Amino acid sequence: MLRAGQSLVLPGALPLDGGQRLEDVRVAYETVGELNAAKSNVILLFHALTMDQHVVSTHPRTGKPGWWRNSVGRGKPIDTDRFFVICANVLGGCMGSTGPASPAGDGQPYAMRFPVITIRDMVRAQVALLDALGIERLHGAVGGSMGGMQALSLAANFPERTSAALVIAATARHSAQNIAFHEVGRQAIMADPKWQGGDYYGSGKGPDAGLAVARMAAHITYLSEAGLTEKFGRRLQDRPDGTKGAKTFGFDADFQVESYLRHQGLSFTDRFDANSYLYITRAMDYFDLAEEHGAKGKGSLADAFAGTSARFCLVSFDTDWLYPTAESRHVAHALNAAGAPVSCVALSAPHGHDSFLLEVPALDRVIAGFFNQ
Amino acid sequence: MLRAGQSLVLPGALPLDGGQRLEDVRVAYETVGELNAAKSNVILLFHALTMDQHVVSTHPRTGKPGWWRNSVGRGKPIDTDRFFVICANVLGGCMGSTGPASPAGDGQPYAMRFPVITIRDMVRAQVALLDALGIERLHGAVGGSMGGMQALSLAANFPERTSAALVIAATARHSAQNIAFHEVGRQAIMADPKWQGGDYYGSGKGPDAGLAVARMAAHITYLSEAGLTEKFGRRLQDRPDGTKGAKTFGFDADFQVESYLRHQGLSFTDRFDANSYLYITRAMDYFDLAEEHGAKGKGSLADAFAGTSARFCLVSFDTDWLYPTAESRHVAHALNAAGAPVSCVALSAPHGHDSFLLEVPALDRVIAGFFNQ
Numbered sequence: 253m254l255r256a257g258q259s260l261v262l263p264g265a266l267p268l269d270g271g272q273r274l275e276d277v278r279v280a281y282e283t284v285g286e287l288n289a290a291k292s293n294v295i296l297l298f299h300a301l302t303m304d305q306h307v308v309s310t311h312p313r314t315g316k317p318g319w320w321r322n323s324v325g326r327g328k329p330i331d332t333d334r335f336f337v338i339c340a341n342v343l344g345g346c347m348g349s350t351g352p353a354s355p356a357g358d359g360q361p362y363a364m365r366f367p368v369i370t371i372r373d374m375v376r377a378q379v380a381l382l383d384a385l386g387i388e389r390l391h392g393a394v395g396g397s398m399g400g401m402q403a404l405s406l407a408a409n410f411p412e413r414t415s416a417a418l419v420i421a422a423t424a425r426h427s428a429q430n431i432a433f434h435e436v437g438r439q440a441i442m443a444d445p446k447w448q449g450g451d452y453y454g455s456g457k458g459p460d461a462g463l464a465v466a467r468m469a470a471h472i473t474y475l476s477e478a479g480l481t482e483k484f485g486r487r488l489q490d491r492p493d494g495t496k497g498a499k500t501f502g503f504d505a506d507f508q509v510e511s512y513l514r515h516q517g518l519s520f521t522d523r524f525d526a527n528s529y530l531y532i533t534r535a536m537d538y539f540d541l542a543e544e545h546g547a548k549g550k551g552s553l554a555d556a557f558a559g560t561s562a563r564f565c566l567v568s569f570d571t572d573w574l575y576p577t578a579e580s581r582h583v584a585h586a587l588n589a590a591g592a593p594v595s596c597v598a599l600s601a602p603h604g605h606d607s608f609l610l611e612v613p614a615l616d617r618v619i620a621g622f623f624n625q
Numbered sequence: 626m627l628r629a630g631q632s633l634v635l636p637g638a639l640p641l642d643g644g645q646r647l648e649d650v651r652v653a654y655e656t657v658g659e660l661n662a663a664k665s666n667v668i669l670l671f672h673a674l675t676m677d678q679h680v681v682s683t684h685p686r687t688g689k690p691g692w693w694r695n696s697v698g699r700g701k702p703i704d705t706d707r708f709f710v711i712c713a714n715v716l717g718g719c720m721g722s723t724g725p726a727s728p729a730g731d732g733q734p735y736a737m738r739f740p741v742i743t744i745r746d747m748v749r750a751q752v753a754l755l756d757a758l759g760i761e762r763l764h765g766a767v768g769g770s771m772g773g774m775q776a777l778s779l780a781a782n783f784p785e786r787t788s789a790a791l792v793i794a795a796t797a798r799h800s801a802q803n804i805a806f807h808e809v810g811r812q813a814i815m816a817d818p819k820w821q822g823g824d825y826y827g828s829g830k831g832p833d834a835g836l837a838v839a840r841m842a843a844h845i846t847y848l849s850e851a852g853l854t855e856k857f858g859r860r861l862q863d864r865p866d867g868t869k870g871a872k873t874f875g876f877d878a879d880f881q882v883e884s885y886l887r888h889q890g891l892s893f894t895d896r897f898d899a900n901s902y903l904y905i906t907r908a909m910d911y912f913d914l915a916e917e918h919g920a921k922g923k924g925s926l927a928d929a930f931a932g933t934s935a936r937f938c939l940v941s942f943d944t945d946w947l948y949p950t951a952e953s954r955h956v957a958h959a960l961n962a963a964g965a966p967v968s969c970v971a972l973s974a975p976h977g978h979d980s981f982l983l984e985v986p987a988l989d990r991v992i993a994g995f996f997n998q
Contacts, residue, residue: 270874368874428853428882429845435883436841438876439890440813443834461816468809469842472802477946480801486913499911501643501741503811503903507910509801510808517812530876537880538872540859573850573946 256282256309259348262380266343269370269538275357279381280348281340284308284324285332291387295330295623296378296414297339298395298402300609301532302467302524304347307339313523322611329619335391342402343377344369344532346525353453353525363527364450371398371539375405379413392416392623396608397575398532401539404583408541411559418622420567420615421608423579424553424586425540430574433473434533437466441526450527463526464517471516476571476604484509542586553586560587564594565622567608567615574605595622629655629682632721635753639716642743642911648730652754653721654713657681657697658705664760668703668996669751669787670712671768671775673982674905675840675897677720680712686896695984702992708764715775716750717742717905719898726826726898736900737823744771744912748778752786765789765996769981770948771905774912777956781914784932791995793940793988794981796952797926797959798913803947806846807906810839814899823900836899837890844889849944849977857882915959926959937967938995940981940988947978968995 259280265273282305287294297307297320304311308318308325324330324337341349344366352366382390393403393414400422407417423430441447444462452458472480487508488497505511545556564587568577577598587594599614601607608615632653638646655678660667670680670693677684681691681698697703697710714722717739725739755763766776766787773795780790796803814820817835825831845853860881861870878884918929937960941950950971960967972987974980981988 364876368876425859427850428857428859428880429848429850431859431880432841432845432853432882432886435878435880435886436838436845439841439887440816440838442876443813443838444816445818465809465813465816465838468805468812472805472809475802477800477802480805484801486798486801486804486916503737503741503815503907505808507801507804507808509805513805513808514812534876543859 253286254282254284254308256306258282260381260384262377262384266373266377266380268367268373270367272367274350274367277343277350277377277380278348278354279340279343279350279377281305281338281381282307282309283336283338285334285336287336292389292391293334293336294382294387294390295335295337296382296390296393296406297324297330297337298378298393298399299339299342300395300397300399301536302520303399304345305339305341306347307337311523314519319609323616323619329616330394330623331620335623338381338385340378340381342374342532344374344528344535346528349377351525352450352527352531361453363453366527366531368534369531370535371401371405372409372544374535375402375409378402379406379410382413388413390414390416392418394418394420394619394623395422396420397422397605398536401536404541405539407560407562407564408545408556411561414562416564416622417562418565418567418619419580419583421569421572421575421605423575424556424583425542426537431537433469434537436469438530438533440465440469441530447526452526458521459526460521463521463524463529464514466529467520468513468517471513473574474604474606476573476602478571479603480509482602484512552589553583554589557587557590557592560590560592562592564592565618566594566596567618568598569601569604569607570598571602572605572607626659627655627657627681629679631655633754633757635750635757637753639746639750639753641740641746643740645740647723647740650716650723650750650753651721651727652713652716652723652750654678654711654754655680655682656709656711658707658709660709665762665764666707666709667755667760667763668708668710669755669763669766669779670697670703670710671751671766671772672712672715673768673770673772674909675893676772677718678712678714679720680710684896687892692982696989696992702989703767703996704993708996711754711758713751713754715747715905717747717901717908719901722750724898725823725900725904734826736826739900739904741907742904743908744774744778745782745917747908748775748782751775752779752783755786761786763787763789765791767791767793767992768795769793770795770978771909774909777914778912780933780935780937781918781929784934787935789936789938789995791938791940791992792953792956794942794945794948794978796948797929797956798915799910804910806842807910809842811903811906813838813842814903820899825899831894832899833894836894836897836902839902840893841886841890844886846947847977847979849946849975851944852976853882855975857885925962926956927962930960930963930965933963933965935965937965938991939967939969940991941971942974942977942980943971944975945978945980
């Protein structure tokens, strides 16, 4: 059974990696399936950067079906006849969990007063949610992209809390190129005069133009060069006046890929908060699981997993250039060194990083096989 | 001998691919070396998107040395003891050649009244320059990136004008991904309120913030993932207060790669006109040499080279993901089909697309070998 629209306020203050403690943290979440009496059938699903808890339920802002309803449901790879699936909006998000748009102690939105958070902080909030729900140990944790980072962070930092972690199209550390693309997005937002140092909540007008540019730049990295070529190539748009695809010798969206990207940018601003985008990308850039474990950033990734009792499955896609297969292999080597059981699956899929959100039958088989053990 | 700062106004109107004719086109250029009596020792050097005619001379705005002085000069791979090198600022540029910042017939800057131009239009302007200088046939044409596109366009469209074309890190058509990255940059510029529909010339304030974001996004594509990792990795900036690299849990440039990118963006705005960036990227996106030659865009690339009498050398870099080696191979196959002599050299260099501007000894050997035949 789907229960969308749930939320709770964590009972205590949430300690953060930055040293602060955040009071009255609300966590918004949805659940699918039924929790068994032993509370032993829980799969915690971590969402990616611009996703949210609407895994199966219709998105309240876009009206679109849940982002992973292909893979989660009755008889689906994550079978909700058997498992109780929880997905929570991340700390710093904008879909009900506490984030920069939430009221601070003074009743005004935090805006840029919101503390900079980390992936581990996001995981802390969700572990606190599990505590509140009385769930001690997960059957499994799963996530793609930033969701995969959270699954790794959970297994490393809260090793007693999960029996399994399925990590899809993710990495244990953000590379210089990853950071660079995020920085372009942040600068695009901050360069928009409507950003107003983050204090745009009362104005009715946020930095939509900057956020759209940020989304456009990021969106390119989610697709593969071959996928873009196959989907759009150099095909031209038909014109509103009925002219079949022809160059206009102007700056309208002549090419279909331009039109597509503009649409991606604009539609994103209807559903996402620009400040959340700043905070969540920052958390991803700060992510370096090895560095968290060891003196002065000298830890090895194997150290991060020293205490884990989980089994792991790492999935990558051959056309994903954002978090390529080499990143998964790097994690697998560390898990091997830590003595953790791990399988590493490199799938062939044409659509780059976004493949984890699309219909990839081989991925479904991996998911089903892993959790039904 | 270096003669910087030259320019001339083309005698007739310049016909453009868009159907317009542009009057009073000024072409700014510099020459190095001495033209021989037969005018047979000329190498025309085409510059890339954000470069200009300052190949050897100090850049008047940045004070930096010429962008290819490593490769052009006495005893250099393009030996100016032997060759007379010409490099002209492209049509649409902002370093002296006619572009959107130039006065139109009414004395006001063209701004967005400037016609959308193509790579072939840029080449037309430079062929007209050769006409004005009485140079019938080049010893060779050479260029990297957009310069390479111009070299290909010259060989295809003005086959009698050059005996050789050296094409470095280029392509015969802009891919969907290339177009997508350019579109992000254009949208970043146009989203900046200071762009004012292109009419910012009188205001004293151009869309610097948008142009900087455009440059940042593009700059990532000029580098390789491995190059970025080697140069910056996840290293943190030292703080102004003397703190050694540490996360600030804020939105300053914590990572060196962020600081580097911000600097690239900001410094670019001191030397480049935002409208020129729009027009030149548009020209590159329109570039599809096969489509120009044949009915209704059904031409093959081999058709484009049917009339050429030049010999070709195509150089690519293994870490260039903007115009990868496969693009050079595609051109080589077409040249083979057209019966043109071609050598195709895939060099190993760590720095991605930008390798053509850096010291790559193997590239120098290829250049010297090709032109000294």
